[in-house]
Amino acid sequence: MALRDVHVAGFAQLPNRMNLDDYDEAEMVQEITAKALADAGLERSDVGFTCSGSNDYVMGRPFSFAMAIDGLGAWPPIRESHVEMDGAWALYEAYVRLQHGDVDVALVYGFGKSSLGSVDAVHTLELDPYSLAPLGVDPHAMAAMQARLLIESGETTEAKLAHISCRSRRDGNKNPNAPHADEADADALLADPYVREPLRAHDLPVRTDGASCVVLRVGGGGPRIRGIAHIIDAHQPGFRDLTTSASATKALAAAGGAGGVTVAELHAPYTSQEVILIKALGLGEDVTINPSGGAHAACTPMVAGLTRIGEAALAVRNGAPAALGHATSGPLLQHNMICVLEAE
Amino acid sequence: MGADVELVSPFVLEYAYKRSTGPVIGRFLTSLRDGRIEGVRTAAGRVLCPPVEYDPDTGEDVQDFVEVGPCATVLTWTWIDAPLRDHPVQVPFAFALVQLEGADTSMLHAVCAPREDMATGMRVRAVFRDERVGSITDIAHFEIDTGVSKDLVPNEATEPITRFKAPTRLEYVVAAGATTAEFLRGVLRRELIGRRCPSCEKIYLPPRGSCPTCGVRTTELVPMAQKGTVTTFSVIRIPFEGQVLEPPYAAAHVLLDGGDTPLLHIVGDVDVDLVRMGMRVEAVWAEQLEPTLASVRYFRPIDEPDVPYAEIRGHV
Incomplete structure (x- = not known):
């Protein structure tokens, strides 16, 4: 059976900020869904399926996704679903739902706040409860062990990682939806102490609050989803070659490859993970990486992946023949999604 | 208290979970309690440690148990200068991926050694706690292998491990948000202030920033009887x-x-x-x-x- 052509008809985000205290869940969702529908030129009544991504541990309250629905105007009752994951996986569910053929428009959003509690502690709780979580290992320590493997195998250097950080934060400062970052030159950054050797503060993601929303539509124009796929690797970091991401490579192949792609938005919270993804996806120097500043410059939990797909769609709207959006989940790039968008 | 009162509140989320182990993890935790480390062999002959119930490459059930370690090689590591509350060691230490002798995969654990001695490829040995309960932390940490192992304190328990306590605790600082803060400041003046939806004209109390029926922002403040x-x-x-x-x-x-x-x-x-x-x-x-x-x-x-x-x- 031929797949139905699905387009990104609309995209909106709240600016990623260190603190969005003034917004509750419903208010975040109300604003981004209204803006994304306006961007698509559609009404709420046009939406046939709604799917969201969020995490109760991040928001600090049970059923926070159910409260967020108050922002939708869900009356009369709507068809709705939720994933306890980044909104990128909600987008995947909506893409599959649109293939059923009975509805043509899907509304997808993700929301999250880093400011309420400790996203690091939540990431520790996401680990295997038998052999990893009882050790209390923090995500920065995990990423540092991955970065050391990468450096000691000659794939990168601490100086190259500092340059990645500088580029991301410079680009982030040009993006009104990323928080302001102090810019420093790479040499100065290398004088900073390690947070988790060999990673320094500039190698870590800037954790933010935010929300984003994508409107998918069958037909009707806008960047077309040429291919989308997600693949997962073993959870245990010690079972995988951490200097690459086998599942990212396979997901790209399953999504039909990166032919014609000139912009890639990669969900790489740590500088070292950008190096791994560029290699795993075989992206050449002709591909612009993370013009938005990426998830390194604005890492909102449950949002940064969906925003990568939205930013890739904006790149296509702005003239790129094709762009790639990537989202990740799980420790050390365990689970990866690739969404390749192209101009009609 | 006046209008400038800071409307934030600490909040703690705790769950007193108990987890069942299943046969494979249960046997692994039982071996740790008994002062040994066991891995599992896959049909393809790979030895996985920590054990899992299936071969991650094929999805097939794993086969027999194999004793591994207690010596291991450090594959990668990072240094923790100031341990966090939940870390397994409370003095400066390294987190490392260690490949136990006889295993084809590596396991994450703590290594206690002077910072200047830490190096990829170094040989380490598991140090068991005296009191062991059937947990990954029954291995207190790994230390530099000197060829001599510490005497193991025997364990009286003989029952296999089938479940264990896994309490979780997360701490937050929750802000009231603009809509609720406005309401709570009214409460400080003995007023109950609702918000009206501009579309359906319903008045919500406690106020909502967004009308759940219409999906639009509520704008008008309404002091209530x-x-x-x-x-x-x-x-x-x-x-x-x-x-x-x-x-x-x-x-x-x-x-x-x-x-x-x-x-x-x-x-x-x-x-x-x-x-x-x-x-x-x-x-x-x-x-x-x-x-x-x-x-x-x-x-x-x-x-x-x-x-x-x-x-x-x-x-x-």
């Missing part, structure tokens, strides 16, 4: 953890006059057996006001005729 009607209620007669009031007492939905959404609160100053649907009540304020709805101590009956059910049926 402090009299209302009990639309439904329940008498609480049994004690429970965290209870503030002495049972028996009545929890009720109170629809304030002119409002559209009932407020969940307490009915007091009355024998609980006399509380009824349609009863007219008014707010009784605490003497010391705080920015929470507890500043209204309860609603008490007033001498007005009951409201017929037909007038409150949409609000129970």
Whole structure:
């Protein structure tokens, strides 16, 4: 059976900020869904399926996704679903739902706040409860062990990682939806102490609050989803070659490859993970990486992946023949999604 | 307290989980309690440690158990200068991926060694705790292998491990948000302020920033009457953890006059057996006001005729 052509008809985000205290869940969702529908030129009544991504541990309250629905105007009752994951996986569910053929428009959003509690502690709780979580290992320590493997195998250097950080934060400062970052030159950054050797503060993601929303539509124009796929690797970091991401490579192949792609938005919270993804996806120097500043410059939990797909769609709207959006989940790039968008 | 009061509150989320182990993890944890480390062999002959129930490459069940270690090689590591509360070691140490002798995969654990001795490829040895309960932390840490192992304190327990306690605790600082903060500042002035939806004109109390029916921002602030009607209620007669009031007492939905959404609160100053649907009540304020709805101590009956059910049926 031929797949139905699905387009990104609309995209909106709240600016990623260190603190969005003034917004509750419903208010975040109300604003981004209204803006994304306006961007698509559609009404709420046009939406046939709604799917969201969020995490109760991040928001600090049970059923926070159910409260967020108050922002939708869900009356009369709507068809709705939720994933306890980044909104990128909600987008995947909506893409599959649109293939059923009975509805043509899907509304997808993700929301999250880093400011309420400790996203690091939540990431520790996401680990295997038998052999990893009882050790209390923090995500920065995990990423540092991955970065050391990468450096000691000659794939990168601490100086190259500092340059990645500088580029991301410079680009982030040009993006009104990323928080302001102090810019420093790479040499100065290398004088900073390690947070988790060999990673320094500039190698870590800037954790933010935010929300984003994508409107998918069958037909009707806008960047077309040429291919989308997600693949997962073993959870245990010690079972995988951490200097690459086998599942990212396979997901790209399953999504039909990166032919014609000139912009890639990669969900790489740590500088070292950008190096791994560029290699795993075989992206050449002709591909612009993370013009938005990426998830390194604005890492909102449950949002940064969906925003990568939205930013890739904006790149296509702005003239790129094709762009790639990537989202990740799980420790050390365990689970990866690739969404390749192209101009009609 | 005035308008500049900071409306943030600490919040702790705790779950007293117990986890079952299943046969493979259970045997692994049992081996740790007994002072040994076991891996599992896959059909392809790979030895996985820590064990999992299936081969991650093929999805097939794993085969037999194989003792591995206690010596291991460090494959990668990072240094922890200032251990966090949940870290397994409370002095400076390294987290490392260590490949146990006889295993084809590596395991994450702590290595205690001087910083200057830490190096990829170094040989380490598992150090078991004296008191072991069937946990990954029965291995206290790894240390530099000197070829000599510490004597193992024997364990009396013989029952296989099938479950263990895995409590979780997360700490937050929750801000009220603009809409709720505005409401709570009103409470500090003994006012109950709702918000009206510009589309359906319903008044929400407690206020909502967005109308759940229409999906638009609510904009208009509406100071509410402090009299209302009990639309439904329940008498609480049994004690429970965290209870503030002495049972028996009545929890009720109170629809304030002119409002559209009932407020969940307490009915007091009355024998609980006399509380009824349609009863007219008014707010009784605490003497010391705080920015929470507890500043209204309860609603008490007033001498007005009951409201017929037909007038409150949409609000129970």
